Amino acid sequence: MKIAIVHHPETTPKILAAQRMSEKDKLSSFTCMYGGTGKMHKDNPNRHTIDILQQMGEYYAQIGVPWKPQAYQKAIGTLKKLEVKIDCFEDAIRLPNIGTRIAKKIEEICTTGHLRTLDNALADPTHKTLQLFLRIYGVGLSQAHKWIQAGHKSLDDLLALPDLHKNQRIGIDHYDDFNTRIPRDEVTALGDIVKKVAADINLNVEAIIGGSYRRGADTSGDIDFIITKRNTRSSWDLLSFLETLVARLTCDGFLVAALTVPASSGSKWHGACALPGNPLWRRIDFLVVPETEFGAALLYFTGDDIFNRSIRLLASKKNMRLNQKGLYKDVLRTFGREKLSEGTLVEGGDERKIFDLLGVPWRPPHERICR
DNA sequence: CGGCAAATACTG
DNA sequence: CAGTAT
DNA sequence: GCCG
Numbered sequence: 001m002k003i004a005i006v007h008h009p010e011t012t013p014k015i016l017a018a019q020r021m022s023e024k025d026k027l028s029s030f031t032c033m034y035g036g037t038g039k040m041h042k043d044n045p046n047r048h049t050i051d052i053l054q055q056m057g058e059y060y061a062q063i064g065v066p067w068k069p070q071a072y073q074k075a076i077g078t079l080k081k082l083e084v085k086i087d088c089f090e091d092a093i094r095l096p097n098i099g100t101r102i103a104k105k106i107e108e109i110c111t112t113g114h115l116r117t118l119d120n121a122l123a124d125p126t127h128k129t130l131q132l133f134l135r136i137y138g139v140g141l142s143q144a145h146k147w148i149q150a151g152h153k154s155l156d157d158l159l160a161l162p163d164l165h166k167n168q169r170i171g172i173d174h175y176d177d178f179n180t181r182i183p184r185d186e187v188t189a190l191g192d193i194v195k196k197v198a199a200d201i202n203l204n205v206e207a208i209i210g211g212s213y214r215r216g217a218d219t220s221g222d223i224d225f226i227i228t229k230r231n232t233r234s235s236w237d238l239l240s241f242l243e244t245l246v247a248r249l250t251c252d253g254f255l256v257a258a259l260t261v262p263a264s265s266g267s268k269w270h271g272a273c274a275l276p277g278n279p280l281w282r283r284i285d286f287l288v289v290p291e292t293e294f295g296a297a298l299l300y301f302t303g304d305d306i307f308n309r310s311i312r313l314l315a316s317k318k319n320m321r322l323n324q325k326g327l328y329k330d331v332l333r334t335f336g337r338e339k340l341s342e343g344t345l346v347e348g349g350d351e352r353k354i355f356d357l358l359g360v361p362w363r364p365p366h367e368r369i370c371r
Numbered sequence: 372c373g374g375c376a377a378a379t380a381c382t383g
Numbered sequence: 384c385a386g387t388a389t
Numbered sequence: 390g391c392c393g
Contacts, residue, residue, distance in 0.1 A: 060390090067375060071390030099391050138382085140387050165383070167387090224389085260381050260388080268380065270388075285389070300378095301389080312376045323378050324389095374392090381388080 031077070031370045032310035032360055045085035049109050050076050052118060053102070059121050062134060064141045073306065073371060075102045087111075129153055135179050137171035137259070137283070167259050174257075174272065177281040181219035190223055190275055190282065197248050202241055204230040206294075210301035216366035222283035223273070226301050228294040235267035238288035242269060245286070249273070256281055293325045295351035300324040306370035307363075315358055320346075327354045 044050065057072030074097040079086065086092050087110035092103035109115055121127055126148060132155070133144035152158055155172050164172075171178065182190075191209045198207045208214070211224035227245075229238055242262060246269055249255045253276070260270035267288045272281040289297040300308060300323070315322040321331040326348025332341040347353045355362050 057390095065390095068390050070375065071392095074391075097391060101390060138387070142386060167382075263381075266380070268389080270381080287389085305376095309376050316376075321377085323376090325378085372393100375390105379389085382386085383384100 030310045030314045030360075032307050032314060032363070032368075036370050037367055044080060044082070046079040046082060048113075049086070049106055050079050052109050052115050053079075053105065055122075056105070056115060056118050059118065059127070062127070062130060062141075071097070072102070077306075077370070085110075133158075136168060136175060137178050138165060138167035139171065143168075170257055170259065170272070174281045177272075178283055180280060181221060182223070182282055184213065184218045184220070186275060186278075186282075187213050187220050187223055190273060190284070191225075193252075193254055193275075194225060194245075194249065194284075197252070197254075198227065198245055201244050201248065202229065205241060206230075208298070210298060211303065214302045214365045215304065215369055222285065224301055225284070225286045226294070226297050227286060227288045228291050228297075229288075230291060232290040233292050234290050235288050235293075236265060237290060239266065242267075242286060242288045246271075255284070289324075291349055293348045295354055296322070296326045296348045297324050298351050299354060302365050302368060304369055304371055307368040310370065311358065311360060314360065318358070319343075320358070322354070322358075327357055 053072055053076050057069045057076070060072070061069035078095050078097045082095075086095070086106060089103045089107045092098050092106040093100065098106070105115055105117070129148050129152075130144055133139055133147055134141070136155075136158075147158060152161075155175060158164065159169070159172055187209065191207075191213075195207050198205050205227060206229070207225055207227045209223060210226045211222070212220045213223070227238065227242070229241065232238055239262060246255060246258075246261075250258075255271055255273050257272040258269070259272070260268065262269055269286040271284060273284045274281050287297065287301065299311075312322045315327065316331070319329065319331055321328040321343050326345045328343035329346045330341070331343035347357055352362055
């Protein structure tokens, strides 16, 4: 079913073009006001166009071009809401978030079946290597480029390097593991193990799995735990618990590697875990937050990123500010939108109240899938 | 032409 | 500090 | 890349 149509009964190109005129003054154009379930994929007539544009956007993201990936994402968002196929420049250009460049590409995709810019990019062997290296945990654009510059082409090339960082070696050793999606049932099973140990250590602790799992996804890239404890006002109050939890789970053989451990005032632990009897290593993160920040942390770590960006932008337009600790009001910014004051905290503990205070209708996690 | 979200925290 | 990750 |  076409969820978007529930929110936007008028989705013909003509009407969307008309909507573009009124978008600027109204906050109602923020995607976080509507959300989405990301479940209207299969029967979209623009499915092929979307797929190609998606790859184009990903390509730009991979080579580190700023903003273009977001622009592609927005254009794709527009196409996803349509129930009619757009196959020419004239129709495409009328749509919101689609300008001359992408409109031309849409026409090319529909007339030739593919996009030469993308074909050329993907045919480049250097880019293939880049994609390979970027999927290594602990490797970003900078490092990947350096290695390519040095002539490295395979993971084996990298393993022979003497100055490989510890985490990068783990990332390569478990390259396939970390790049394998985790079935929802396994996330649940892994999560249950953590929750049981957590409860055993302290009954006042609440541990919930955020990220795509909380949004209802049937597979996840990793397991994101957000952990809080009653009557805590600083993450410092939870550090000893986190250390105990990690120690116990490591001792049990559940945690198999530590990638990032919290500093003295820290709140996050990143590593890997494995289900007993399952050889695959899974990426798992623990974030401890005080009860006073739980709602904001939950909001942030539930995402998705598009939803987060949208709701944060909405906050800033209302002279507020939203981060993983809370919602702040009376934030002063320059005309260039540079931040002058932090503002005062209005809510951090309750996810629903943050929605309320922002004037955003409550969206359960599975309706925050905006990509 | 400038804005496009934002902050924290880790590694080396 | 730059780079990376969330 | 798109938008105002």
